[in-house]
Each structure stands twice: as C-alpha cells, then as structure tokens.
Amino acid sequence: MLIIEHLTKTYGEKKAVDDLSLHIRPGEIYGFIGHNGAGKTTTLKSVAGILQFDSGTITIAGNSVTADPIRCKRDIAYIPDNPDLYDFMSGIKYLNFVADIFGIPTDMRAERIRKYADVFELTEDLAQPINAYSHGMKQKLAVIAAWLHAPKLIVMDEPFVGLDPKASHLLKEMMREHCDAGGAIFFSTHVLEVAEKLCDKVAIIKEGRLIKAGTMEEVKGDESLEEVFLELEEE
Amino acid sequence: MLRVLLKKQLAEVFKQYFFNAKKNKMRSKGAIAAWFFFFVVIMVGVLGGMFTFLSVSLCGGLTEAGVGWLYFLILCGIAIVFGAFGSVFNTYSSLYMAKDNDLLLSMPIPVRTIMAARLANVYLLGTMYAATALIPALIVYWVFAGPTVSRVICGILLFLIVTTIVLLLSCLLGWVVAKISLKLKNKSYITVIISLAFIGAYYFFYFMSNGLIRNIVANASAYGTKIKGVA
Numbered sequence: 001m002l003i004i005e006h007l008t009k010t011y012g013e014k015k016a017v018d019d020l021s022l023h024i025r026p027g028e029i030y031g032f033i034g035h036n037g038a039g040k041t042t043t044l045k046s047v048a049g050i051l052q053f054d055s056g057t058i059t060i061a062g063n064s065v066t067a068d069p070i071r072c073k074r075d076i077a078y079i080p081d082n083p084d085l086y087d088f089m090s091g092i093k094y095l096n097f098v099a100d101i102f103g104i105p106t107d108m109r110a111e112r113i114r115k116y117a118d119v120f121e122l123t124e125d126l127a128q129p130i131n132a133y134s135h136g137m138k139q140k141l142a143v144i145a146a147w148l149h150a151p152k153l154i155v156m157d158e159p160f161v162g163l164d165p166k167a168s169h170l171l172k173e174m175m176r177e178h179c180d181a182g183g184a185i186f187f188s189t190h191v192l193e194v195a196e197k198l199c200d201k202v203a204i205i206k207e208g209r210l211i212k213a214g215t216m217e218e219v220k221g222d223e224s225l226e227e228v229f230l231e232l233e234e235e
Numbered sequence: 236m237l238r239v240l241l242k243k244q245l246a247e248v249f250k251q252y253f254f255n256a257k258k259n260k261m262r263s264k265g266a267i268a269a270w271f272f273f274f275v276v277i278m279v280g281v282l283g284g285m286f287t288f289l290s291v292s293l294c295g296g297l298t299e300a301g302v303g304w305l306y307f308l309i310l311c312g313i314a315i316v317f318g319a320f321g322s323v324f325n326t327y328s329s330l331y332m333a334k335d336n337d338l339l340l341s342m343p344i345p346v347r348t349i350m351a352a353r354l355a356n357v358y359l360l361g362t363m364y365a366a367t368a369l370i371p372a373l374i375v376y377w378v379f380a381g382p383t384v385s386r387v388i389c390g391i392l393l394f395l396i397v398t399t400i401v402l403l404l405s406c407l408l409g410w411v412v413a414k415i416s417l418k419l420k421n422k423s424y425i426t427v428i429i430s431l432a433f434i435g436a437y438y439f440f441y442f443m444s445n446g447l448i449r450n451i452v453a454n455a456s457a458y459g460t461k462i463k464g465v466a
Binding site: 077080 | 238256341343344345
C-alpha cells in the first residue's frame with residue numbers, strides 16, 4: 001500500500017528525515033513514534049504530498065507521489081495534528097466542500113455523513129460554524145472528512161489529541177474496521193499504550209533516522225513499548 | 236473543482252456576512268440578505284453615485300474640448316488606484332498568507348487550480364472595486380457621446396485592460412505588504428497609522444475635488460496638450 005524508500009528531507013542544514021524506508025501493507029495499522037522534532041510530521045506530510053522531499057521515493061498503491069500526485073491523493077486522506085478547518089463554514093458545509101473535491105455523489109455523501117456524524121455524536125452540531133467548535137469537535141469533523149471518500153490509506157498525525165475517551169475508542173474501532181476491509185493506516189502518536197494495543201506494526205524514529213521497525217512483538221519483545229522507546233532514546 | 240474553490244474563496248472574503256463573530260453563530264437568511272443589501276447600497280449607491288457625479292462633472296467639458304481621452308485617463312487612473320488599494324489586503328491574506336495550503340495540497344487538487352482560484356478571487360475583488368468607478372465612467376460617456384457599437388466594444392476592452400492592471404498591481408502591492416508585515420514589530424500601531432493616513436488622504440481629495448474638477452474642465456485643452464507632450 002505504502003512504500004517509502006530512502007526518504008530524505010532537509011530544512012536548510014538540518015536533516016529532518018534521513019534515509020528512511022518503510023513498507024506498509026494493506027490491512028496494517030502502522031504506528032510511527034518518536035520524540036518531538038524527530039521527523040514524524042515531515043514524513044507524514046511527504047507521504048500526503050504536502051512537502052516536496054530531497055530524495056527517495058514514496059509509492060502509494062503502486063503510484064508515485066512525485067510522478068502522479070493527484071492519483072495518489074485520491075487514494076489517501078490526511079489528518080494533521082491540529083486541523084486548521086475553515087472557521088467561517090459550518091460543519092456540514094465543510095464536509096460538502098470535501099465531498100465536492102473528491103467527487104462523492106450526493107446520496108453517498110449524505111449517507112456517510114449521517115453515519116459518521118452519528119458515530120461521533122456530532123450530528124446536531126453540523127449546522128454550527130466550525131469557529132464555535134472545541135478542539136475535540138474539530139478533530140472529529142476532520143476524521144469524518146477523512147473517511148468520507150473511503151480512502152485506501154489514511155495518514156494521521158497524532159489523531160487522539162483532544163478526543164474524549166469515547167471518541168478515542170470509536171476512532172480505534174473505525175481504524176480497525178478500515179484495515180480489516182483492506183485499507184491501511186499510518187499514524188504518529190505520543191500515546192504509547194494506544195500504539196501498543198492498536199498497531200500491527202510500529203516504527204521508531206530518532207533525529208530523522210529509523211532506529212527500529214517491525215511487528216509489535218519484534219519491536220518490544222517482552223518489554224513494554226514505553227521501555228523499549230526510552231532505552232532507544234538514551235542510546 | 237475551480238468553481239468549488241472559488242466559491243470557498245468568495246465565502247471566506249464575505250464571511251462576516253454569513254457568520255456573526257460576536258455571537259459565534261451563523262446569521263439567518265434574512266440577516267445575510269440585509270447585509271448584502273447594505274453592501275450593494277454602499278458599493279452601487281454611495282460609491283457608484285460618487286463616481287457617477289465625478290464622471291458627469293468631467294465628461295461633458297472634456298469631450299467638448301476634444302480631450303475625451305483625458306476623461307478616460309483620469310477615471311481609469313482612479314479605478315485602478317481604487318481597485319488595487321481596495322483589494323490589496325484581500326490579496327495579501329489570500330495569496331501570501333493563505334492558511335489552508337496544507338489542507339488543499341493534501342487533496343487531489345492540481346497546484347495550478349489552487350493558484351487559479353486564488354488569482355480569480357483577487358481579480359473578482361479588484362474588479363468589484365474598480366467597477367464602482369469604471370462602469371459609471373463608461374455609461375456617462377456613452378450617454379454623452381452616443382453608444383455606438385465601436386464605443387461599446389472599446390469600453391468593454393478598456394474594462395478588461397483596467398481590471399487586468401488592477402490584478403497585477405494588487406498582486407504586487409500584496410507582496411509588498413507581505414514583505415513589510417514580516418519585518419514589522421508593532422503591526423497594530425502601523426496599521427492604525429496607515430489607516431488614518433488613508434482616511435486623511437481621502438478627505439483631503441474629497442474637499443479638493445470640486446476645485447480640481449472645475450480646474451480640469453476649464454483648462455482641458457491645456458492639460459491635454461501637456462500630457463501629450465510628456466508622452
């Protein structure tokens with residue numbers, strides 16, 4: 001589903017991502033963890049086609065992000081860590097805007113909006129302006145917008161920040177359902193307990209370099225993910 | 236897709252008409268209609284009326300003196316300045332300080348479509364301001380001189396040329412504002428000072444306008460000859 005090969009991205013003299021390679025297969029929830037400034041967001045944005053990178057290749061469902069960005073973006077959804085949605089729009093207008101961009105037919109979008117808005121208990125707030133939403137509500141709206149066009153790959157940057165426990169639980173269920181149906185998820189998180197329980201595979205990045213990657217058992221063994229992460233950070 | 240983006244851009248420009256920031260609520264349809272009606276009254280009634288008065292004051296005298304081109308030079312100049320300065324802050328925020336780059340770039344929208352939508356938005360806003368001066372100028376001229384086919388076609392071409400100049404100037408001024416605002420420390424003070432300067436300049440020219448118009452009309456031939464000499 002997602003193949004990152006020798007990705008390198010530099011900001012001025014600093015290498016934010018240094019020769020990173022990852023493979024994510026259909027059906028996998030892939031966690032991406034690292035300290036602040038490790039290169040997680042840069043990697044995710046490069047996959048989403050937002051950032052141009054210096055070298056390497058990123059392939060999504062067989063299509064290159066650099067050679068065929070539009071095709072790739074049709075197959076993915078990206079949720080940033082701090083969704084900057086259009087404050088002047090109502091929730092429903094924002095979702096219709098996203099649906100228009102992805103060309104989702106009216107009846108299909110109405111059904112999906114109803115379904116996911118009910119899941120997150122956001123239905124009654126959709127008519128309100130986004131400016132009146134809390135951070136958690138904006139996060140829920142961003143999640144609904146991401147699921148709207150049934151993408152193959154969902155890329156999320158710290159998706160659980162701001163979500164209440166019930167919404168977090170629902171999001172985890174949606175992530176699992178999405179991957180069980182053949183999709184894939186690539187997300188970063190600081191909440192290692194969530195990553196440990198949810199992810200099929202995990203990659204740990206430090207100062208732009210991949211230091212460990214594999215299935216949860218391969219990476220953590222008998223220790224907890226937190227212990228493994230802290231040991232690797234100290235090395 | 237361009238239509239969807241343009242609709243979003245225009246909604247953003249006119250967001251105060253749809254959204255009550257104080258109450259954090261969307262306005263009712265009646266309130267939205269009232270705000271737009273007020274906007275039309277200001278643009279067409281007040282500003283359009285002001286420029287119609289100016290056009291009527293200048294057109295007859297200048298066309299009779301055989302310097303109709305001076306009439307268009309003055310009114311097009313006013314339209315360009317009004318259009319460019321009227322839309323510059325919208326240009327600055329939508330072209331140079333856009334906050335939705337990540338959102339739009341993560342979606343299957345070609346970059347050229349994003350840019351086209353933003354430039355179309357800048358063009359429409361600049362045209363809206365320029366048109367308050369230009370359309371009365373053209374209509375008054377057609378009334379005075381007679382609306383022949385060639386005059387109407389030339390008028391439309393002039394409109395397109397002026398609005399294109401407004402677009403280019405607005406983009407340039409927006410870039411200057413962006414460069415300055417990156418380096419400014421006390422932005423709010425500078426904004427107040429610049430706003431006061433503009434208001435001062437407006438009232439200065441407003442009070443001088445009657446005298447200026449009379450002077451231009453009385454000495455139309457002389458001014459026309461001088462400008463031609465310089466050109």
